[in-house]
Amino acid sequence: MKNKFAVIGLGQFGTAIAKTLSSRNAEVIAIDKDLNKVEDIKDFVAYTVAIDATNMDALKSQNIQDMDCVIVAIGENFHSAILCINILIELGVKRIIGRSMGENERLILEKLGIKEIISPEDELGFRITESILNPNILFSMPLPDNYLIVELKAPKKICNEKLGEIKLREDFGLNLITILRATKINENLKHHISGIPSANTVINSSDILVLFGKSSDITKFVDINN
Numbered sequence: 001m002k003n004k005f006a007v008i009g010l011g012q013f014g015t016a017i018a019k020t021l022s023s024r025n026a027e028v029i030a031i032d033k034d035l036n037k038v039e040d041i042k043d044f045v046a047y048t049v050a051i052d053a054t055n056m057d058a059l060k061s062q063n064i065q066d067m068d069c070v071i072v073a074i075g076e077n078f079h080s081a082i083l084c085i086n087i088l089i090e091l092g093v094k095r096i097i098g099r100s101m102g103e104n105e106r107l108i109l110e111k112l113g114i115k116e117i118i119s120p121e122d123e124l125g126f127r128i129t130e131s132i133l134n135p136n137i138l139f140s141m142p143l144p145d146n147y148l149i150v151e152l153k154a155p156k157k158i159c160n161e162k163l164g165e166i167k168l169r170e171d172f173g174l175n176l177i178t179i180l181r182a183t184k185i186n187e188n189l190k191h192h193i194s195g196i197p198s199a200n201t202v203i204n205s206s207d208i209l210v211l212f213g214k215s216s217d218i219t220k221f222v223d224i225n226n
Contacts, residue, residue, distance in 0.1 A: 097118060
């Protein structure tokens with residue numbers, strides 16, 4: 001079953017995210033009050049609708065509360081973005097991603113309880129899309145021929161297992177470049193490169209794995225082990 005995403009706000013930023021998510025086989029509904037923007041993207045996503053995203057009834061009419069994730073990419077009017085996010089919270093949307101145009105906006109979103117925040121300073125498209133599709137991916141670097149280098153939170157099912165037992169290369173076609181291992185400093189976790197892992201290296205729950213492989217193989221590995 002495809003994951004269902006809504007992208008609210010179809011400026012350059014929101015449009016890039018909506019198109020890239022759709023290209024990655026996600027089901028995307030693109031929302032903006034500007035009919036021209038909605039028309040421009042209709043051939044690239046599953047659904048489009050021109051509504052005021054600060055109107056609760058309008059959002060409910062699109063079953064927004066049933067989305068796996070809603071990305072609020074409204075940039076030109078932060079007040080509207082806040083109103084929209086408050087409605088989404090009230091409707092019980094399970095995953096909300098907000099957009100900030102600076103540190104002050106980021107702080108406000110954090111006060112609202114938004115844990116995932118993106119900004120135009122991030123690379124449009126691929127890196128953002130990878131983290132939206134899989135929140136366990138902390139960073140991704142696209143390479144030619146659909147290969148990636150990613151930083152990935154250690155999946156639950158492989159924690160406390162030895163690397164040699166996981167068979168990353170044999171079963172998933174992936175190479176582990178290194179592990180970022182956490183140490184506690186003043187009540188905060190700091191990650192440091194742990195060198196070249198061996199077959200006897202045990203994966204900790206706080207580890208970040210630096211993996212190389214095809215995008216589809218990384219997705220398969222995450223889906224099976226989370």
